[in-house]
Amino acid sequence: MQYRTCPRNGDRISVLGLGCMRLPGALGRPDERRAREIIARAVERGVNYLDTAYLYPGNEACVGASLEELGLRDRVLLATKLPHGSVRSAADLDRIFDEQLRRLRTDRVDYYLIHNVTSPAQWERLRDLGVEDWIERQRAAGRIRRMGFSYHGSAGDFPVVLDAYDWDFCQIQYNYAGERYQAGTAGLLAAHERGMAVFVMEPLLGGRLADRLPDRARKILDAAAEPGLATPAAWGLSWVWDHPEVTMLLSGMSATEQVDENCALADRALPGSLTTSQREVIARVVAEFERANRVPCTGCNYCMPCPRGINIPGCFSAYNASYAHGWLTGVAQYFTASAVRTERPRLVSNCVRCGACARRCPQGIDIPARLSEVGRRFQPGPVGWALEAWSRRPRGRA
Ligand code: SF4
Ligand code: SF4
Structure with missing residues (x-):
């Protein structure tokens, strides 16, 4: 040493x-x-x-x-x-x-x-x-x-x-x-x-x-x-x-x-x-x-928890991965980060732009705006509508 x-x-x-x-x-x-x-x-x-x-x-x-x-x-x-x-x-x-x-x-x-x-x-x-x-x-x-x-x-x-x-x-x-x-x-x-x-x-x-x-x-x-x-x-x-x-x-x-x-x-x-x-x-x-690093998120978690359950660092990691390692790698990470396969997916489109996360981010990232970009990349058009319909479907009692 x-x-x-x-x-x-x-x-x-x-x-x-x-x-x-x-x-x-x-x-x-x-x-x-x-x-x-x-x-x-x-x-x-x-x-x-x-x-x-x-x-x-x-x-x-x-x-x-x-x-x-x-x-x-x-x-x-x-x-x-x-x-x-x-x-x-x-x-x-x-x-x-x-x-x-x-x-x-x-x-x-x-x-x-x-x-x-x-x-x-x-x-x-x-x-x-x-x-x-x-x-x-x-x-x-x-x-x-x-x-x-x-x-x-x-x-x-x-x-x-x-x-x-x-x-x-x-x-x-x-x-x-x-x-x-x-x-x-x-x-x-x-x-x-x-x-x-x-x-x-x-x-x-x-x-x-x-x-x-x-x-x-x-x-x-x-x-x-x-x-x-x-x-x-x-x-x-x-x-x-x-x-x-x-x-x-x-x-x-x-x-x-x-x-x-x-x-x-x-x-x-x-x-x-x-x-x-x-x-x-x-x-x-x-x-x-x-060239590949689109959002300067370090994964520090200071912005968490989000009241809407969004995994903010996970979404940004997936977004950057889609430029660093290809779109398919990124979207697979995004589906995991947003729990798409579970009863309660936490998609970036759930964001209500309350701004609580951005106030805590030491990197000064405009989190709601950048999450919109994540949504456009991973939930484009009909894919996004289908995912949102799935996440908002009525659920039976547990
Ligand atoms: S602005 Fe969106 S992502 Fe940030 S805490 Fe509020 S709901 Fe969550
Ligand atoms: S606070 Fe900022 S840098 Fe830290 S995980 Fe959240 S978005 Fe990333």
Whole structure:
């Protein structure tokens, strides 16, 4: 395992962090036995940074219980996040943080983030509620060690947020397909210039730069494969680690085999190690990816649940798959995602455009409008009318 040092405080962090949001198990019910195995394997292989959040259902409690049972709390830097939208008063800061410490079975959070900042106004609102004094009190009591934020806003707003507080670190979405997306490369450099540690999330775009890469992009990588760069995931992670400004990247590993594979890559994760020709391969992959990637959904599930039962990330995944792997592959995925064969299909045409989902999307996707596109692709004309008639047919009593 390679380690990099946080410029501001000298913390030594493994280049690979464990993003706990994608620990295995049904949404809201992490599989505690498998989660424990993954955490144990990751720490054994040298990972020393674990990231969770208040808003990941059941996740803080699962991580806390695992660390306690494994006796690993003092061997890792534990990160979690403040759901700023739930803070209405200074008292809420204490209430939420105390609950987090209880769930995590710890007396301190090493890295605390304001979760999903999308505009400077969100920090200003917290500041008006007294968050700066609150942070200082927590630091003085040893309950928070480092303070940062995770970001999903525009490139233009990012420097404003960087300069709004004396942050230790920031967490940005960054991958080879997103150099100009959100904070992007300009944001990475701006944070580094300010002496902040930069943590990267979505290095593989929720798996879309790994096993779900478009066929033509995959062929380019397969043709260029070499030891250490044998899989799409290896290319994607190595591209991020190639940047010296990146301190650590988070990977949402959901199986011990993935932990082993990623840790083997992290053993060699030196900055500046990609060659010019390897960077050219990635540029060709980006061109193919952009051709097929119609909706920038990462599958984070923040928009769920939909009151009409629509599987929003599943529909977008199917839509993108129809351009990446062919229409038939996409429509088969769409029928599964929308439960077409069940008593109660949840078609995209069930959407009533309430907008609740779009307000929660960190990627800023206009979800109702994009679901209409999904409908046009998979439920065209008579097919759509037939599916809707089927889904709305009278049902007998159960
Ligand atoms: S806008 Fe449509 S998809 Fe979004 S929550 Fe409302 S009904 Fe569901
Ligand atoms: S639509 Fe947005 S919130 Fe929903 S899963 Fe995709 S990226 Fe996440």
